[in-house]
Amino acid sequence: MAINYIQNSTVLVIDDNHTNLAVLYDYLNNMGAEVLVKKDGESGIEIAIRKQPDIIILDVLMPNIDGYETCRRLKLESTTKAIPVIFASALMETADKLKGFEMGGVDYITKPFQLEEVLARIEVHLSITRLQQQLQLANQALEIANQKLYKQTVLDGLTQISNRRHFDHYLAQEWQRAVREQQSIALLLCDIDFFKQYNDTYGHQGGDDCLKQIAQVMDNVPKRPMDLVARYGGEEFGVILPNTNINGAIRISEQVCQVVRDLNILHEKSSVASYVTLSLGINCIIPTTEHNVTEFIEIADKALYQAKNQGRNKVCVFSEII
Ligand SMILES: [Mg+2]
Numbered sequence: 001m002a003i004n005y006i007q008n009s010t011v012l013v014i015d016d017n018h019t020n021l022a023v024l025y026d027y028l029n030n031m032g033a034e035v036l037v038k039k040d041g042e043s044g045i046e047i048a049i050r051k052q053p054d055i056i057i058l059d060v061l062m063p064n065i066d067g068y069e070t071c072r073r074l075k076l077e078s079t080t081k082a083i084p085v086i087f088a089s090a091l092m093e094t095a096d097k098l099k100g101f102e103m104g105g106v107d108y109i110t111k112p113f114q115l116e117e118v119l120a121r122i123e124v125h126l127s128i129t130r131l132q133q134q135l136q137l138a139n140q141a142l143e144i145a146n147q148k149l150y151k152q153t154v155l156d157g158l159t160q161i162s163n164r165r166h167f168d169h170y171l172a173q174e175w176q177r178a179v180r181e182q183q184s185i186a187l188l189l190c191d192i193d194f195f196k197q198y199n200d201t202y203g204h205q206g207g208d209d210c211l212k213q214i215a216q217v218m219d220n221v222p223k224r225p226m227d228l229v230a231r232y233g234g235e236e237f238g239v240i241l242p243n244t245n246i247n248g249a250i251r252i253s254e255q256v257c258q259v260v261r262d263l264n265i266l267h268e269k270s271s272v273a274s275y276v277t278l279s280l281g282i283n284c285i286i287p288t289t290e291h292n293v294t295e296f297i298e299i300a301d302k303a304l305y306q307a308k309n310q311g312r313n314k315v316c317v318f319s320e321i322i
Helices: 017-032 041-051 067-076 094-102 116-154 164-181 197-218 244-262 293-309
Strands: 010-014 033-040 054-061 085-089 107-110 187-190 228-231 235-243 280-287 315-317
Touching: 010 017, 010 041, 017 033, 017 116, 033 041, 041 067, 054 067, 054 116, 067 085, 067 094, 067 164, 085 094, 085 116, 085 164, 094 315, 116 164, 164 187, 164 228, 164 235, 164 293, 187 197, 187 244, 187 293, 197 228, 197 235, 197 244, 235 244, 235 315, 244 280, 244 315, 293 315
Parallel strands: 010 033, 010 054, 054 085, 085 107, 280 315
Antiparallel strands: 187 235, 187 280, 228 235
């Protein structure tokens, strides 16, 4: 077996027998390990917590607390529970060995031991620990990468609120739920007034900043976890409000328009105000299988168009009679 993990590792030996300690100390020290020795369980636990050894060689028969109890306590302590414990004992009955494993030991060596065997077993467990650590790190990296990927899938890169793709998916899902449960669902579509003129006046960087600020305040208006605010298109935003009737939808719409006005973003080229405003269209329905979601969106879009036609900076619910 290639011996390499022992070098630069820290081994704690807990044994009440001075000769055992001295022999193991010399041998493992020669192999390149830092060796800590303790003659009883309690001081062994104390130094394990403080020094965080890579592995512990633990005698079973000791005064005060025995090796089993020492191991049990090490496994209860959050900072030492992951350190592998190898029992080393003259007790060689199967029941003794099994008790060692029950207490959380990873191995059991019977005394008198061969030093080469002790070293070989230490190597095995250090390599397992190392692999576990690497696996854990790899899993953490994967988890972070997955979260990043998930965000890229559902979030709009510029505004960091939901993107169109997530909006479409969520609306289809909530629409089906509304049909099934015969609940009302509301959709708000809104558009920044005179945004082309805004971009022409303040540049694309200014336009992007404006979109980001608006997205952020809009995203904070609906309070329930089921509500979704998304960037629908260039300067258009969509809000999905499940289980919401027309009065609720109008109230949220007015708040959305208000928080954007409250940003007080200067817009010299707007014909409706001196600051940035929104036009907003609402559609609200208790859908049946006779309805379809495309039409539902189209009607919200018509309501938005009406809000624009009626002078902008306002909320409209679609009506055939204008
Ligand atoms: Mg002993």
